[in-house]
């Protein structure tokens with residue numbers, strides 16, 4: 001496959017990205033575009049699905065041009081996406097009937113409480129691997145069917161399609177010819193049985209969602225269809241799909257059971273490969289499908305933290321104490337420590353392992369000496385403390401000590417955050433040379449399906465350490481900080497009841 005490349009479409013929560021990779025896993029071109037975040041009410045988060053498509057299509061076209069190639073040079077397209085975010089569209093017009101309801105959106109929290117009160121938690125965890133929380137797609141689909149005029153009748157008549165962002169992009173790329181998702185995305189809907197690998201009829205009935213709306217579930221690495229859009233002059237195979245966190249786990253080459261990565265994007269997501277069998281968490285982690293290749297399914301345990309790098313965006317857009325996300329590093333380095341200030345970044349509730357839909361952001365420990373720098377430092381430390389809570393739960397579930405953490409995502413570029421993370425975990429943090437592991441993982445899945453790479457052996461050696469962070473903090477210091485964090489955490493819980 002001479003002069004051939006893989007195009008990866010990475011549709012994240014805050015931006016759409018397209019990256020062209022070569023056979024060595026090098027980035028040939030990369031284009032990114034932020035899009036609008038819509039906050040119609042406190043706790044609600046929406047995206048315009050058409051804007052998701054237009055930004056994604058735009059960056060794809062530009063990445064190809066910048067790489068100096070055309071569709072003929074693209075061996076396959078890999079898609080990876082913000083997960084759980086829910087789109088319902090009209091099959092005939094391809095128009096969404098409502099904005100995409102984003103994974104962070106809390107509007108179905110009360111309904112989730114009812115499900116819990118009615119004793120469904122165990123059964124749901126058994127079947128789907130998930131915790132009852134408004135995070136997942138199922139209750140969002142139900143909300144759209146119940147709240148958009150005429151939606152339920154249309155859905156029952158087979159006129160509406162539901163999809164997570166991967167499905168929506170495949171639909172648009174094939175001009176409505178292909179309606180699919182992959183197992184990793186399906187496993188985030190609350191509707192998919194991760195043991196039988198089928199949509200679960202009991203869950204569909206419970207949430208009152210007609211099965212005819214759902215996409216067909218495929219593996220993460222196969223040819224699903226070819227592009228029909230005018231974006232590419234030639235028909236390009238779409239050959240890899242995985243949720244962004246699972247793609248990053250694959251891109252980080254966490255392919256052996258026990259290997260762990262943490263991504264610092266909008267949220268933080270720690271995934272531990274548990275091999276070919278689902279492991280039920282006893283510590284409020286999620287059991288999720290990592291990927292499926294050639295009929296073999298890999299499972300992971302996951303700890304999802306809702307606010308990661310997004311708290312830095314809030315420092316920028318909400319507080320206005322920095323001009324760009326990158327500025328946070330010089331601001332935090334202007335002070336020695338947090339000056340006694342702690343921030344719990346629970347602006348959209350708390351995910352794993354606390355699962356408190358009603359927690360809200362808290363800043364505590366302010367004194368007359370507190371400055372913007374202390375608040376910024378507390379924000380970054382708040383990211384690392386949340387990851388620490390997840391890691392502890394992961395260690396308890398796996399029954400092992402995690403001595404090495406592979407990291408990636410936009411905020412992993414931040415050296416202060418990575419050093420603090422290593423300090424507070426007392427664990428080695430490894431940042432790879434290529435930080436775009438999400439896009440790379442999707443590229444690998446797509447390339448494996450079309451024979452661009454022959455097998456895992458072909459790509460395994462491409463993972464290279466860029467920076468290594470070792471713990472430097474004394475045990476006394478970290479212990480004191482952890483006590484402060486736990487106290488602050490207590491203040492943020494059950495706030496918005």
Ligand SMILES: Nc1ncnc2c1ncn2[C@@H]1O[C@H](COP(=O)(O)OP(=O)(O)O)[C@@H](O)[C@H]1O
Nearest residue numbers: 012013014265266309310312325326410411414
């Ligand atoms: N230097 C930095 N320090 C800390 N956070 C940063 C820095 N640069 C970017 N970020 C954060 O990284 C996030 C973007 O990461 P990315 O992996 O692109 O996220 P997503 O895929 O969720 O859109 C943003 O929330 C941004 O605030």
Ligand SMILES: O=P(O)(O)OC[C@H](O)CO
Nearest residue numbers: 012013082083265266267
């Ligand atoms: O957009 P990201 O990279 O923060 O990822 C979002 C997750 O997929 C949500 O589950």
